[in-house]
Amino acid sequence: MEKAGILRPPDDEIRAAARTLLAGARFGALAVLLQAPTRPFVTRIAVLAPPGGAPIALVSGLSRHTGALAKNPACSLMVGEPGPKGDPLAHPRLSLECRAEFIRRDSPEFPALRGFWLEQVPKARLYADFADFSFVRFRVTAGFLNGGFGLASALSPADLGIEPDAAPA
Amino acid sequence: MEKAGILRPPDDEIRAAARTLLAGARFGALAVLLQAPTRPFVTRIAVLAPPGGAPIALVSGLSRHTGALAKNPACSLMVGEPGPKGDPLAHPRLSLECRAEFIRRDSPEFPALRGFWLEQVPKARLYADFADFSFVRFRVTAGFLNGGFGLASALSPADLGIEPDAAPA
Numbered sequence: 005m006e007k008a009g010i011l012r013p014p015d016d017e018i019r020a021a022a023r024t025l026l027a028g029a030r031f032g033a034l035a036v037l038l039q040a041p042t043r044p045f046v047t048r049i050a051v052l053a054p055p056g057g058a059p060i061a062l063v064s065g066l067s068r069h070t071g072a073l074a075k076n077p078a079c080s081l082m083v084g085e086p087g088p089k090g091d092p093l094a095h096p097r098l099s100l101e102c103r104a105e106f107i108r109r110d111s112p113e114f115p116a117l118r119g120f121w122l123e124q125v126p127k128a129r130l131y132a133d134f135a136d137f138s139f140v141r142f143r144v145t146a147g148f149l150n151g152g153f154g155l156a157s158a159l160s161p162a163d164l165g166i167e168p169d170a171a172p173a
Numbered sequence: 174m175e176k177a178g179i180l181r182p183p184d185d186e187i188r189a190a191a192r193t194l195l196a197g198a199r200f201g202a203l204a205v206l207l208q209a210p211t212r213p214f215v216t217r218i219a220v221l222a223p224p225g226g227a228p229i230a231l232v233s234g235l236s237r238h239t240g241a242l243a244k245n246p247a248c249s250l251m252v253g254e255p256g257p258k259g260d261p262l263a264h265p266r267l268s269l270e271c272r273a274e275f276i277r278r279d280s281p282e283f284p285a286l287r288g289f290w291l292e293q294v295p296k297a298r299l300y301a302d303f304a305d306f307s308f309v310r311f312r313v314t315a316g317f318l319n320g321g322f323g324l325a326s327a328l329s330p331a332d333l334g335i336e337p338d339a340a341p342a
Contacts, residue, residue, distance in 0.1 A: 031261045033251055035204030035213035038270075043247035044204035044213040047319070048266050068317070078212035082202055088257045092200045097217050101207075148237070150216070 011158055018157045022149045023165050025098040026053045029083035030124075034061075036072035036079050045072065051081065051142075052124050058141050058166050059083075059100075060107075062121055062128060065136035073104040073140060081142055094152040098159075102142035109138060180327055187326045191318045192334050194267040195222045198252035199293075203230075205241035205248050214241065220250065220311075221293050227310050227335050228252075228269075229276075231290055231297060234305035242273040242309060250311050263321040267328075271311035278307060 012018065035046045047069050053059040059081060063070040073079060084097035107113050117139045122128055131137060144166055147159035161167060181187065204215045216238050222228040228250060232239045242248060253266030276282050286308045291297055300306060313335055316328035330336060 031255070033202035033204075033215050035202075035215040035249065037211070037213055041247065042206070042211060043270060044206055044215075044249045045268060045270065045317075046202050046204040046213075046215055046249040046251045047268050047317075048251065048262065050262055078210065080204065080213045080215040082215045082217065085255070085261075086200070092254075093217065093219050099214065099216050101212060101214065148214075148216075 011156055014157050014159050014163045018149060018151070018155075019159070019163050019165075021096055021151055022098050022147060022157075022159055022163065025084040025096060025149075026059065026164060026166075027055070029053060029059065031085070032059075032081050032083040034069055034079060034081050036069045037076045038072055039075065045069070050125065051083065052121065053166075054120055056165060056167075058102075058143055060117060060121070060142070061140050062125075062132060062137055063140050064131075064134070065138065070140075074106070077104040078102075079104050079142065096149065096151045099148040099150070100142065100144050101146040101148075102144050105141045105143055107139040107141060109135070114139065180325055183326050183328050183332045187318060187320070187324075188328070188332050188334075190265055190320055191267050191316060191326075191328055191332065194253040194265060194318075195228065195333060195335075196224070198222060198228065200254070201228075201250050201252040203238055203248060203250050205238045206245045207241055208244065214238070219294065220252065221290065222335075223289055225334060225336075227271075227312055229286060229290070229311070230309050231294075231301060231306055232309050233300075233303070234307065239309075243275070246273040247271075248273050248311065265318065265320045268317040268319070269311065269313050270315040270317075271313050274310045274312055276308040276310060278304070283308065 032051045034049045035044050038045045049061050051059050051061045081100045086092035086095035144161045149157045201220045203218045204213050207214045220228050220230045250269045255261035255264035313330045318326045
């Protein structure tokens with residue numbers, strides 16, 4: 005269970021906790037929309053957040069979540085994984101509301117993202133250049149930090165130190 | 174990244190792997206639908222699967238996901254958490270498509286679920302009897318096992334050893 009309660013307004017401590025979770029993320033839970041009927045679907049993906057930037061992922065066009073994002077960019081990403089000890093629900097996590105933006109192989113941005121990703125995930129060299137792979141940038145519209153029992157806070161992209169989504173929500 | 178590929182038809186090995194993930198789950202990633210616009214939202218919850226039964230969670234009516242589920246029962250639950258070592262994306266996980274069914278305090282089922290939950294999560298005694306808490310049963314309509322790189326399989330509730338959702342998808 006997640007203890008619900010009064011949301012605490014973001015302060016420097018909360019902002020720092022959320023930014024630490026984002027910067028330290030190596031994987032996360034991605035929720036996308038499936039259709040007919042409209043319903044959520046959650047999977048695990050590798051994800052990295054460049055300093056000051058929105059989180060990105062290297063995705064295969066063959067995977068179910070990629071197909072869903074291509075049809076509807078609305079998605080949600082949770083980062084902050086419990087360690088092996090203690091109560092997993094006491095471990096802080098950050099849920100983001102996002103819009104997925106594809107950065108395909110022919111985009112001028114692609115090489116820089118590829119370089120950043122391969123530096124962090126060297127074994128991605130095995131597949132990063134396959135034709136069906138592209139990057140997705142998760143443009144963040146809102147954040148929600150659950151810092152463990154009794155602490156929750158709604159955060160803006162600015163609170164997270166990243167640029168907001170320019171598109172209408 | 175999640176390696177996409179040909180889905181392997183469920184066999185006994187795959188069914189056993191999926192059932193082990195479900196039976197061993199203590200927490201998971203829950204995706205629900207938020208509205209206006211319709212979009213997914215993913216959070217972490219404590220979850221337990223009684224033997225042969227659909228997974229359940231003890232939820233507070235004050236939490237965001239509970240409010241979302243009360244408005245729209247379509248949800249998705251992922252279980253199977255990576256250990257502290259190795260490639261997290263190589264760790265198996267099970268994504269479920271579900272419909273949330275509330276079991277409120279006045280339901281005849283409530284006492285048995287409460288007993289099961291408190292046996293597994295003794296410290297839930299601190300809040301299980303608060304008026305705003307209820308159980309949610311996640312009626313499973315479909316399962317998707319990602320067994321790590323190169324292995325994926327679509328599973329039915331029967332493959333998971335649990336009763337299917339009786340409601341139309």
